[in-house]
Amino acid sequence: MYTEQQLLPISALQHLIFCERQCALIHVEQLWAENVWTVEGRQLHNKAHDGKTDSRGDTRITRSLWLKSHRLGLIGQADIVEFSSDGTVTPVEYKRGKPKTDDSDRVQLCAQAICIEEMLNTTIERGALFYGTRKRRTDVAFDDVLRQKTELVTRRLHQMIDQRETPAAKRQKKCEKCSLLELCMPDSMKREKGVASWNARQYAGRSADAPKSDDFSIFE
Numbered sequence: 001m002y003t004e005q006q007l008l009p010i011s012a013l014q015h016l017i018f019c020e021r022q023c024a025l026i027h028v029e030q031l032w033a034e035n036v037w038t039v040e041g042r043q044l045h046n047k048a049h050d051g052k053t054d055s056r057g058d059t060r061i062t063r064s065l066w067l068k069s070h071r072l073g074l075i076g077q078a079d080i081v082e083f084s085s086d087g088t089v090t091p092v093e094y095k096r097g098k099p100k101t102d103d104s105d106r107v108q109l110c111a112q113a114i115c116i117e118e119m120l121n122t123t124i125e126r127g128a129l130f131y132g133t134r135k136r137r138t139d140v141a142f143d144d145v146l147r148q149k150t151e152l153v154t155r156r157l158h159q160m161i162d163q164r165e166t167p168a169a170k171r172q173k174k175c176e177k178c179s180l181l182e183l184c185m186p187d188s189m190k191r192e193k194g195v196a197s198w199n200a201r202q203y204a205g206r207s208a209d210a211p212k213s214d215d216f217s218i219f220e
């Protein structure tokens with residue numbers, strides 16, 4: 001069980017799945033920068049957090065509920081949690097754009113569900129992601145595979161933060177969408193690699209010209 005001081009933000013799971021270096025720059029080195037996508041995302045979240053607890057039929061809708069799990073060592077705020085009169089609890093998370101190709105949104109939502117389960121001693125079968133582009137909910141089942149992945153990513157997050165580890169930059173297609181692109185400078189790492197391999201080639205070249213052990217045989 002993690003202590004209160006060891007709790008890490010649930011949102012960091014998303015950063016970790018997107019790019020381990022991005023996660024370390026934000027959560028180890030405390031760097032942050034906005035781009036159009038982060039601003040859009042924040043606006044959508046603010047909208048979701050706007051408003052008080054209300055009811056729709058037999059469902060109570062709570063906004064901005066604080067969640068934590070000492071077992072996973074996570075803390076965060078849910079956009080919406082719905083409590084139905086039959087005991088069903090459903091976390092709902094608002095996201096900009098459309099469903100992603102990776103599991104980051106599903107893992108974040110599953111982590112929220114595990115937090116609520118621990119806090120309320122209940123079981124949550126499903127949640128939903130509401131994407132800004134589609135403007136409708138995508139159902140998410142918290143099956144064993146998703147739960148295991150969530151636990152695995154969470155353990156990796158704690159390991160990275162504990163060891164204050166910042167992985168090296170690796171230029172990828174997704175860097176174009178990363179708000180930390182200018183701070184991360186993946187292209188300079190590429191150049192450094194280029195310089196390193198040029199140095200290695202030069203050294204190898206010199207080594208090739210250098211006398212080998214057999215060349216000294218004439219002096220024997």
Ligand code: SF4
Binds near residue numbers: 171178
């Ligand atoms: S610019 Fe690329 S390598 Fe750097 S943090 Fe962003 S996604 Fe990761």
